[in-house]
Amino acid sequence: MKRGKKPKEREKYVLRVQNGELIEVTREVYLEWYQSRRREKYQKERDRKHGVCSLNALKETGIFSPVSVPDKAGLEELVLKKLDQSRLLKALKKLPEQDVNLICLLYCEETTIKRAAELYQCSQASIRNRKKRILVELYQMMQKEETEDWNI
Secondary structure: OOOOOOOOOOOOEEEEOOOOOEEEEOHHHHHHHHHHHHHHHHHHHHHHHHOOOOHHHHHHHOOOOOOOOOOHHHHHHHHHHHHHHHHHHHHHHHOOHHHHHHHHHHHHOOOOHHHHHHHHOOOHHHHHHHHHHHHHHHHHHHHHHHHHHHOO
8 A cells, every 4th residue: 555645536637748738647647646756856855955966967967868758648658567567566475485586587587498497407398387377377466456456
């Protein structure tokens, strides 16, 4: 469960993009944007308090160049991707440690199935079957999480 206040339920959610244009977004996208904005404000205040260099100072010196703001479709896609990552992390925490280790080995460390089979001292088919089972389980947990989010 996320901390802090959430905006009240509305009929329509809009965000103002860099050029001042208002775009309509879903509630999930708006809540994610709202949370990231609060986090950014907190970080700026904390950095100012501790004398940490700001992005504006880096822009002025030419070290940092700002990234362009995505259009409406890109913005929604970006936020939904972040939500999916959040659901994936929650699902991974529910898996047994052995399964998480195998998934991290295959996807994070980009280890081949052949190498994973050598490390686990089993056949490649066994690794493929475990990987498939784990991915199906993760998918089901993420789907369940998504339906729970919509029932709020």
